[in-house]
Amino acid sequence: MNLMDYFRSSRPKSASIAKERLQILVAHERRAERHQPEYLADLQRDLLAVIRKYVNVDQNAITVNMEQDENREVLELNIVLPEDAQTQPHRRRTAALSRQ
Amino acid sequence: MARIIVVTSGKGGVGKTTTSAAISMGLALRGHRTVVIDFDIGLRNLDLIMGCERRVVYDFVNVINNEASLNQALIKDKRCENLFILPASQTRDKDALSLEGVERILNELSENYDYIVCDSPAGIERGAHLAMYFADDAIVVTNPEVSSVRDSDRMLGLLASKSRRAEQNQEPIREYLLLTRYSPQRVKLGEMLSVDDVQEILSLHLLGVIPESKAVLSASNSGNPVVIDDKSDAGQAYQDVVSRYLGEEVPHRFVDEEKKGFLGRLFGGR
8 A cells, every 4th residue: 555545545445335336226126126026017007908997097107016025015006197187287196005 | 967057147258158168177177078058149259268169060050950960069178078069150140049949959968968058148138048048057257346246136137037947936046156357456455346245245155256367368368268277376266166066165265365475565566
């Protein structure tokens, strides 16, 4: 370690920045990819069909998401209603089903 | 019945082919009948690393298309009688490999070999998928660098969901971490992710650490798998990897910085 390194040593090392970034990213991507049950895509398609019987919502208006932690799973449905379908503009309906 | 090993990574340039060559040669040198298959259709390179590029007559795709028999396409290694190489085709046809064709060849090879090493191409396209689909074991080659670690994690997700073992609800593929191009000096300076960091992020069983080494380039220059170079650090590290894969308990080497003497520290540089 030379003299310059001594003065620089208060800055965080790049390896620890890398580790922190990776831990956040990997945890996020694993949640997104690995723990989503396979039926989610089908569920989303069927829900869209049902809702479209009553309200003309956009293809991307429904998101279905499954979150898991150690002792529970939460199935979250997020439906964005179009502005002209309701008296109030742009309402969001969120339903969450949880299983302990 | 052969054990099928896929050498994979997601990211390119991390050392998959170097590792496939080294591990297949290492297994063969210990008396196991081994075949190593290049799945990188269109970008054949294993033959160069193995030093048999001038002996390629027929390739993997020829065998799949029944244009040649397996025995015609397999190249017997000149250094070790237990080792055979099945080269990739140079065709540009991306769909040259079929799932059924690959399965048929692996089944046929299974009858005569102990280990089948599948050298996966980079990426997550067809070649990479087929290389890992039938695997029993996966060696995930990773550099201590953010993009490589991330891609390895993606590959782990695919191994756990898109392989035959996953689809048929069999015992999952055994996954091993192989950290390559490791520089203990840079780790000590805080410039590089450490073995522990990578293991903590990927939570994988560590098969070995291959140090950044001049021996790897000189091995590929001459077409000799680096594992043969038993004087070199990388060669010894790969020998250890083969031992560990075969179930021996071998302590990890090349993980900590080599201690330099007083004169070495004065004049040595890095």
